[in-house]
Amino acid sequence: MVVYVEGVGMTKIDRHYDFSLKDLAAKAAFNAIDQAGGTDGIDYLIFSSSLASLQDSQLDSASYLALSLGLKGVRALNVEAGEASGLAAISVAKSLLESHQADKVLVVGAEKLNEFVSSKVYKQLQMLYDGDTKSFYNIGFAGEAALLMRLYMDTYNVDRETMSYWPALMHSNAKENPYAMLNFAIKPDKVAKSQILADPITLLDSYPLGDGAAAVILSNKDVAKSPIAKISAIESSTGYGSIELSDDPLQFDSLSDAYRRISNIADVSNIDFIEIHDSFTITAMIILETLGLANRGKAAELVSTGYFSPGGKGPAANLSGGLKARGHPLGATGVYQIVESSLQVSGKFPGIKLSNAKKGLVVSLNGLGSSAYVALVEEV
Amino acid sequence: MSMDLSISRFWRKKEIIYKLNGAKCKSCGKVHYPPKNACPYCGSRDLEYIELPRKGKLISYTTIYAIPEGARSQSPIYFGLIDLGITKITAELTDITDPSILKKDMEVEATLRKTQEDRDAGLIYYVLKFRPVLVQK
Amino acid sequence: MVNPKAGIHGWGAYIPIYRLPLSDIAKVWGWHPDQYKGLAVEEKAIAGSDEDALTMGYEAAYNAIQRAKIEPKKIGAIFFGTESKPYAVKPSATIIGEALGITPYTMASDLEFACRAASEGMRSLIGMAASGLIDYGLAIGSDTAQANPGDVLEFTAASGAAAFVIGKTNNAVAIIEDSVTFVTDTPDFWRRSSQPYPLHGEGFTGEPAYFYHIENAVKTLLERTGLKPSDFDYAIFHQPNGKFPVKVGQDLGFNMDQMKDGLVTPMIGNTYNASALMGLARVLDKAKAGQKILLAPFGSGAGSDAYLITVTDEVENRKHLAPMVDDYLNRKILINYATYARSRSIIHVIK
Numbered sequence: 001m002v003v004y005v006e007g008v009g010m011t012k013i014d015r016h017y018d019f020s021l022k023d024l025a026a027k028a029a030f031n032a033i034d035q036a037g038g039t040d041g042i043d044y045l046i047f048s049s050s051l052a053s054l055q056d057s058q059l060d061s062a063s064y065l066a067l068s069l070g071l072k073g074v075r076a077l078n079v080e081a082g083e084a085s086g087l088a089a090i091s092v093a094k095s096l097l098e099s100h101q102a103d104k105v106l107v108v109g110a111e112k113l114n115e116f117v118s119s120k121v122y123k124q125l126q127m128l129y130d131g132d133t134k135s136f137y138n139i140g141f142a143g144e145a146a147l148l149m150r151l152y153m154d155t156y157n158v159d160r161e162t163m164s165y166w167p168a169l170m171h172s173n174a175k176e177n178p179y180a181m182l183n184f185a186i187k188p189d190k191v192a193k194s195q196i197l198a199d200p201i202t203l204l205d206s207y208p209l210g211d212g213a214a215a216v217i218l219s220n221k222d223v224a225k226s227p228i229a230k231i232s233a234i235e236s237s238t239g240y241g242s243i244e245l246s247d248d249p250l251q252f253d254s255l256s257d258a259y260r261r262i263s264n265i266a267d268v269s270n271i272d273f274i275e276i277h278d279s280f281t282i283t284a285m286i287i288l289e290t291l292g293l294a295n296r297g298k299a300a301e302l303v304s305t306g307y308f309s310p311g312g313k314g315p316a317a318n319l320s321g322g323l324k325a326r327g328h329p330l331g332a333t334g335v336y337q338i339v340e341s342s343l344q345v346s347g348k349f350p351g352i353k354l355s356n357a358k359k360g361l362v363v364s365l366n367g368l369g370s371s372a373y374v375a376l377v378e379e380v
Numbered sequence: 381m382s383m384d385l386s387i388s389r390f391w392r393k394k395e396i397i398y399k400l401n402g403a404k405c406k407s408c409g410k411v412h413y414p415p416k417n418a419c420p421y422c423g424s425r426d427l428e429y430i431e432l433p434r435k436g437k438l439i440s441y442t443t444i445y446a447i448p449e450g451a452r453s454q455s456p457i458y459f460g461l462i463d464l465g466i467t468k469i470t471a472e473l474t475d476i477t478d479p480s481i482l483k484k485d486m487e488v489e490a491t492l493r494k495t496q497e498d499r500d501a502g503l504i505y506y507v508l509k510f511r512p513v514l515v516q517k
Numbered sequence: 518m519v520n521p522k523a524g525i526h527g528w529g530a531y532i533p534i535y536r537l538p539l540s541d542i543a544k545v546w547g548w549h550p551d552q553y554k555g556l557a558v559e560e561k562a563i564a565g566s567d568e569d570a571l572t573m574g575y576e577a578a579y580n581a582i583q584r585a586k587i588e589p590k591k592i593g594a595i596f597f598g599t600e601s602k603p604y605a606v607k608p609s610a611t612i613i614g615e616a617l618g619i620t621p622y623t624m625a626s627d628l629e630f631a632c633r634a635a636s637e638g639m640r641s642l643i644g645m646a647a648s649g650l651i652d653y654g655l656a657i658g659s660d661t662a663q664a665n666p667g668d669v670l671e672f673t674a675a676s677g678a679a680a681f682v683i684g685k686t687n688n689a690v691a692i693i694e695d696s697v698t699f700v701t702d703t704p705d706f707w708r709r710s711s712q713p714y715p716l717h718g719e720g721f722t723g724e725p726a727y728f729y730h731i732e733n734a735v736k737t738l739l740e741r742t743g744l745k746p747s748d749f750d751y752a753i754f755h756q757p758n759g760k761f762p763v764k765v766g767q768d769l770g771f772n773m774d775q776m777k778d779g780l781v782t783p784m785i786g787n788t789y790n791a792s793a794l795m796g797l798a799r800v801l802d803k804a805k806a807g808q809k810i811l812l813a814p815f816g817s818g819a820g821s822d823a824y825l826i827t828v829t830d831e832v833e834n835r836k837h838l839a840p841m842v843d844d845y846l847n848r849k850i851l852i853n854y855a856t857y858a859r860s861r862s863i864i865h866v867i868k
Contacts, residue, residue: 126448199445
């Protein structure tokens with residue numbers, strides 16, 4: 001079943017020291033609500049945030065957010081799926097709409113990653129990875145992805161320079177996006193020269209720690225008045241999420257499952273653009289290959305040829321600038337991706353616009369694929 | 381006076397983190413570490429606990445400079461994906477000062493080391509890390 | 518007097534990989550460049566930032582159990598001798614016992630007697646094993662030796678560990694034929710509660726402490742056993758530096774040939790509770806069946822033990838079951854004073 005996007009809102013991703021989590025959430029939510037014609041008929045508030053309990057010291061944050069938004073009395077719940085929280089929240093909203101437990105749902109994703117010093121945030125972000133193994137070590141947020149990146153480069157004999165085209169493409173896209181945190185261009189050769197976080201991952205291979213919020217109003221067909229886009233399908237799966245458990249860590253098993261599932265219920269061919277979860281350069285490469293958009297070991301090279309660039313032969317990748325350059329406020333990211341894709345298919349995206357974009361595929365993951373979500377966003 | 385780290389979380393896992401106790405699935409035969417409640421490969425709950433080999437070979441490795449809270453005294457952190465033959469694990473690597481010695485297929489062995497300390501007055505936590513093998517056979 | 522006998526079933530050592538040249542200490546603290554030459558030590562072994570007396574003791578004990586070829590559960594007592602225990606209150610012995618698979622049916626405690634606590638553990642285990650109270654016991658000496666930065670003691674205070682599995686005499690690699698302990702109240706070296714570093718009486722640590730106690734313990738042992746220095750193949754003394762053990766040995770009538778294999782401090786500094794015991798481990802790495810060893814650990818405060826140990830032919834079957842002391846001696850990374858200060862927490866940081 002299809003659900004409709006009636007209103008969207010987002011804040012620029014930044015170090016918003018002057019705004020609280022609720023302030024940011026309100027900015028995005030009020031935009032979405034106003035665009036959709038007001039608060040009337042909103043049955044549910046789904047709030048997506050990964051670290052709200054730690055960064056905002058708040059539990060039951062959806063209910064307190066409802067109060068703060070002037071929506072007291074609405075049904076509200078939190079959805080947390082690590083970095084995939086945003087699409088998980090959209091998925092829950094869609095289920096509520098499909099089952100007619102709700103006809104109109106406000107989904108808000110908000111995250112602050114700058115309430116504490118970076119070493120504490122690295123420790124919080126380490127929670128994205130399997131605590132069974134990783135919590136006894138001090139690997140921070142980039143350690144496990146670094147193992148994957150080296151394994152990828154060794155296995156497929158891909159050099160550092162080729163990998164660097166992805167961050168450069170992301171910055172080039174983000175440059176045009178007023179909501180992006182890092183809206184400046186970089187040359188590929190700058191990536192390898194930037195600060196090393198976890199060798200071979202550099203600062204420019206990784207996402208910035210940003211604060212931000214995004215919101216959408218989703219409705220059923222009979223309720224939607226002037227939708228800007230529709231979400232035709234959304235699917236998900238769970239996976240190993242750990243490099244050591246998987247026999248084939250160079251593919252994300254959860255994403256492979258989710259993609260197979262969505263292919264069974266929707267036509268995901270002839271996609272005009274993709275918004276994928278490029279938390280690191282390596283995650284982008286593996287997503288592209290898991291989706292079959294690039295042959296194994298060839299994604300980086302394909303990126304370097306301009307295949308995924310705006311106007312390239314393949315689907316345009318991350319016109320927003322991606323997690324890499326738009327930014328990655330964890331629980332809000334999936335909602336950003338839906339907002340940006342909805343604006344893209346309605347010709348209203350404030351950054352790089354594709355002419356005649358009809359279909360976009362949104363991919364979100366947690367960590368190295370403990371969960372994976374895929375959504376199909378189409379023009380109305 | 382407060383503590384940041386959970387006492388019981390480490391304590392209940394001590395067999396696993398001190399002795400490298402993994403689980404072997406009696407149904408599909410695959411080994412994983414640390415033990416989950418059911419086999420991650422076939423879902424069987426029929427698991428037996430086994431001590432994993434203490435020596436293995438590096439498959440991948442990294443030197444981590446983005447250090448999480450509490451670990452600054454051990455910076456940089458070396459971390460590896462290790463092939464133990466019957467299974468793979470990830471673990472911190474130690475006794476390394478020059479990251480350029482890290483190589484694929486390098487032989488490493490387990491040794492008990494400190495991993496986290498709960499500030500100045502709290503508990504000290506120990507875990508098996510891996511270092512380059514002492515005696516090349 | 519009854520003379521219970523026990524056997525050494527396994528031995529193991531551990532030396533951390535890092536070495537600090539003493540010249541670096543002299544430079545940092547403004548000592549005359551030749552100040553430390555009389556100590557006959559050039560480098561000292563330093564534990565890494567993720568090591569402490571417990572982790573080092575664990576590895577030495579792991580090696581000892583490998584050589585003993587026994588199930589860890591057969592060990593009925595763990596004595597952990599150290600003066601640098603990670604916890605003032607909370608036994609390190611239980612953590613080591615757990616990590617080695619010895620717990621829960623075992624005695625376990627941390628012993629303190631400056632540098633001879635582990636030796637006290639060995640003497641206790643002799644009686645416990647001989648009486649049948651336990652099948653096997655584990656004595657561990659391990660220290661990340663502390664010294665007040667800038668004090669002359671800093672030249673030699675080093676890190677290392679040694680461990681022994683003690684049991685009955687049958688199937689042992691060496692028999693502890695006899696042993697003597699000699700202690701008095703002699704305040705040569707101490708560390709008060711809650712103080713990070715020990716102080717000492719300089720020259721007072723020599724004649725009235727080190728020499729007096731070791732000489733009395735060894736002479737008593739010789740009298741009891743009717744042996745003379747020339748009857749021994751090896752003589753090992755506590756080694757606060759490279760000079761004292763040679764002098765005490767010569768004063769007692771031993772020669773360098775008997776002492777050289779057991780002298781480890783000249784290469785890595787004084788590992789406190791592991792000092793003489795590391796010497797014993799290195800001697801067992803090399804010893805042959807029938808050879809006789811004199812071992813005399815010393816601890817400030819003060820006391821000394823003297824042991825008569827005879828090697829059996831079983832020793833050859835065990836040597837290669839764990840790394841030898843020389844394997845650890847040969848593995849080294851040179852560090853500077855700054856790295857040493859960081860890894861030994863001499864630099865104060867807010868956690």
